Amino acid sequence: MKTVSSLLDDHWHERYKKISRLSIRSSIYDVTNRCNLRCKGCFFFSSDEHMVAPEEMDIHEWEAFVDREIARGVNLAILIGGEPTLCLDRVEAFYKRLPTFCATNGLIRVPRDRFPNMMVGISLWGDETDELVLRGKDAFSISSKNYAGDPYAYYLYTVTPKQIGKTERIIRKIRDAGLKVHLQLLSNDEGVSGFTWTAQELADIQDEMDAMLDAYPDTMISSKYYHKIITTGKMQGRSFGWMECPSVTQPLDRRNPVPKRLINFIRWASDLKTMHRCCTSETRDCTTCKDGAAHMSWVMVNKRAHMGSTKDLQNWIEVYEMFAKLYQFLPW
Numbered sequence: 001m002k003t004v005s006s007l008l009d010d011h012w013h014e015r016y017k018k019i020s021r022l023s024i025r026s027s028i029y030d031v032t033n034r035c036n037l038r039c040k041g042c043f044f045f046s047s048d049e050h051m052v053a054p055e056e057m058d059i060h061e062w063e064a065f066v067d068r069e070i071a072r073g074v075n076l077a078i079l080i081g082g083e084p085t086l087c088l089d090r091v092e093a094f095y096k097r098l099p100t101f102c103a104t105n106g107l108i109r110v111p112r113d114r115f116p117n118m119m120v121g122i123s124l125w126g127d128e129t130d131e132l133v134l135r136g137k138d139a140f141s142i143s144s145k146n147y148a149g150d151p152y153a154y155y156l157y158t159v160t161p162k163q164i165g166k167t168e169r170i171i172r173k174i175r176d177a178g179l180k181v182h183l184q185l186l187s188n189d190e191g192v193s194g195f196t197w198t199a200q201e202l203a204d205i206q207d208e209m210d211a212m213l214d215a216y217p218d219t220m221i222s223s224k225y226y227h228k229i230i231t232t233g234k235m236q237g238r239s240f241g242w243m244e245c246p247s248v249t250q251p252l253d254r255r256n257p258v259p260k261r262l263i264n265f266i267r268w269a270s271d272l273k274t275m276h277r278c279c280t281s282e283t284r285d286c287t288t289c290k291d292g293a294a295h296m297s298w299v300m301v302n303k304r305a306h307m308g309s310t311k312d313l314q315n316w317i318e319v320y321e322m323f324a325k326l327y328q329f330l331p332w
């Protein structure tokens with residue numbers, strides 16, 4: 001077995017040491033069952049996860065719940081929904097107690113006097129045309145005004161097959177708004193015509209993402225290895241899917257053998273009692289899942305598989321660093 005020291009020079013070893021000090025224990029929380037958009041392909045609404053459990057309405061229950069989560073060892077709360085900014089008191093129950101990341105469509109600005117340094121990930125689904133088709137609204141035109149220049153916000157740009165050849169204009173717009181961007185791929189959970197990836201399109205978008213990272217290294221938070229993993233679904237000869245997924249809710253995980261997985265990960269519904277199967281749609285076919293965080297985590301929990309060569313371990317470090325930057329464990 002090769003050792004980390006034998007594989008890395010001083011520069012990479014320093015980078016490795018920085019991330020090996022991190023011990024990220026995340027879980028995901030549905031803050032609300034409501035949203036001010038209804039995107040075609042939203043994993044939450046398309047799988048009826050918003051109907052699974054009624055929202056807990058008592059803020060004191062939310063506060064007590066967050067305290068229990070901290071006692072369970074969680075040190076990163078990832079807030080999703082629905083739209084978390086519709087319930088800022090619940091967001092605050094997390095933010096006041098532990099490191100918190102808030103996903104949002106950006107239509108409502110998180111008030112920075114109340115949440116001065118909470119990292120916000122703003123969803124963006126392609127260009128103006130795509131957003132009109134899929135979200136019924138050019139959300140970017142609103143969110144970019146709400147968050148221009150905000151040092152604690154970035155775009156979570158969901159790339160669709162129709163974006164091939166068009167991502168540069170969007171990335172430039174984000175750069176010009178003084179923001180960063182992280183790319184992920186649409187899973188097309190509602191089968192919208194023309195939005196399902198072909199093998200050729202996936203190969204093309206991998207090349208394009210690599211080229212964008214070369215051209216906009218200060219704007220894109222990414223790595224070429226992540227691009228390869230998410231477009232091919234392959235890692236070290238293994239295929240992403242149910243039996244490999246690290247982001248399955250731990251108490252519901254009956255897989256045998258249990259793969260390398262996120263420790264104590266749970267995705268909670270907004271009644272604070274019900275657990276969802278995984279970090280994304282309850283009903284999604286794992287063979288088509290393009291979830292970015294699940295693919296990143298897949299790499300991160302499989303360090304040993306990346307100990308075969310210097311390049312493999314460097315790839316692993318870059319993905320880990322990317323995740324740590326996106327969730328504020330490392331500076332940009």
Ligand code: SF4
Nearest residue numbers: 035037038039042105
């Ligand atoms: S903004 Fe987000 S939560 Fe709301 S419908 Fe769209 S994808 Fe779903």
Ligand code: SF4
Nearest residue numbers: 245278284286289294
């Ligand atoms: S849908 Fe995606 S995130 Fe959920 S269990 Fe399947 S592969 Fe994992």
